[in-house]
Amino acid sequence: MGCGTSKVLPEPPKDVHLDLVKKVEPYTGYKTDIYKHFIRGDGDAVKSAIPSPPCHTNPYVEQPEPRKNRVAKYRAKFDPRVTAKYDIKALIGRGSFSRVVRVEHKATKQPYAIKLIETKYREGREVCESELCVLRRVRHTNIIQLIEVFETQERIYMVMELATGGELFDRIITKGSFTERDATRVLQMVLDGVKYLHTLGITHRDLKPENLLYYHPGMDSKIMITDFGLASARKKGDDCLMKTTCGTPEYIAPEILVRKPYTNSVDMWALGVISYILLSGTMPFEDDNRTRLYRQILKGKYSYSGEPWPSVSNLAKDFIDRLLTVDPSDRMTALQALKHPWVVSMAASSSMKNLHRSISQNLLKRASSRCQSTKSAQSTRSSRSTKSNKSRRVRERELRELNLRYQQQYNG
The missing domain is CATH 1.10.510.10 (Transferase(Phosphotransferase) domain 1)
Incomplete structure (x- = not known):
């Protein structure tokens, strides 16, 4: 229902007097720093614990390789400790410094959400510290639950309850x-x-x-x-x-x-x-x-x-x-x-x-209005781009004609 976000990252909290999450896997030297994109693996995406705006495909960009290959490559980039315990199923959200994926616990078949936060960026570290500081302390039926945490040198994996009922x-x-x-x-x-x-x-x-x-x-x-x-x-x-x-x-x-x-x-x-x-x-x-x-x-x-x-x-x-x-x-x-x-x-x-x-x-009505507003903004940007391209083409044509006249005068 909002008009987008205008988030200023808060100062990371320093004082924690409770720590109810028992299991935190520290960094042990695995190299899993490369992180690019993940394409949905199987089935439809479900709403995650951390909702994020949808991604839009550019129709003018060359089509990517088959989905199955991309999913396999993406899964290979997860920390081995995570993939040893969880099956990676689908991308269900993304933010500036994070991705949320749906996973399934291999032993219990219980679905969870894993939030991956890139901590090599300062903003990502601050968000991660803030969120972990809170989630490690809380145990309440109406608050999303943190299950466990895996930590690497440049990334944090937060395993959480999966909310599948929608907004x-x-x-x-x-x-x-x-x-x-x-x-x-x-x-x-x-x-x-x-x-x-x-x-x-x-x-x-x-x-x-x-x-x-x-x-x-x-x-x-x-x-x-x-x-x-x-x-x-x-x-x-x-x-x-x-x-x-x-x-x-x-x-x-x-x-x-x-x-x-x-x-x-x-x-x-x-x-x-x-x-x-x-x-x-x-x-x-x-x-x-x-x-x-x-x-x-x-x-x-x-x-x-x-x-x-x-x-x-x-x-x-x-x-x-x-x-x-x-x-x-x-x-x-x-x-x-x-x-x-x-x-x-x-x-x-x-x-x-x-x-x-x-x-x-x-x-x-509000959703439709906001959609039309977005399309209008996109159309305006497209129109400006078209006008700009048109004027550039006119200038190039004039320059070619001018060069042609000079050549004709010189040769004549």
Whole structure:
């Protein structure tokens, strides 16, 4: 639901008072530094613990070698300790310094996701240190689980749980029915996970729908919080103030934008944005112009106009209002949000009005709008390129004609 990311890498956390991941395989001298591309091996890709934007094939580039050969070459580049234990199945995500692959444990046949992070780059190291610092400490049913870690000189292999149920809003669109009761059940799970993180002194700093995944495709699947690349972990007793500007534009809290020291309440602001989208399929703050978007956020002004807001309860709106508060000291904590009357009453009540049609229409309309915007930008770039090529051809033709005239004059 975001307009892309505007991530500034956080400072790597230094203090860790828990280490629940027992098995970390250190570097032992294997040379596996060459890493280029991986083409999907078998079957369709499933949603990973760390979602990433899709890759697009250039039709003007020479077609690569057969898929089977490429997969074999790619697998050969994995550290032997990894391939001895796991079968590499498919690429399911990629980022600036990382790749995520679906694997299968050879002995148990259990599927997992392995996130490979290139640590030879400083940015990759910082993200890796930040994410590992958090994932080694957490054990919660609604947070993606780190299983084990393999380390080489220039790469880290993080074996994690595999979330195969898809993103939150993809499920809503295909579900056919979505009520306030459904919304409170989703929010209860997310709030439980966030409350646990905040208790440990961990701030996610990039909560958004793309990072909330269903564990499996079944109706009874739990929601899992993923992607801790921007998370900040603070030691017990610290003042918990952070200063790094990071996050995804539409979900950034006002205090981050004004570059004030902030606390874990920035996660609660993001949950207010998510709650608004969850009940309407629209964004509370949205503008293609980043400056105007930030101005909206700083004012904290949004509306409950349009469908399906007339059908949404006042309690639900009050819940959102108490999260989308510009003053962080007035914002609800995760514990207070869990005790809000809307969450408590709606989670236990019977079914409410079906909001699915309006929410799905709004989500699909926004997705289509953003797709058209992307195509328009690409078309503009293509047009500029065409004009540039045309003017170059004209100049070259004129130059050839000029040379021809000079030759004719010289020979004549």
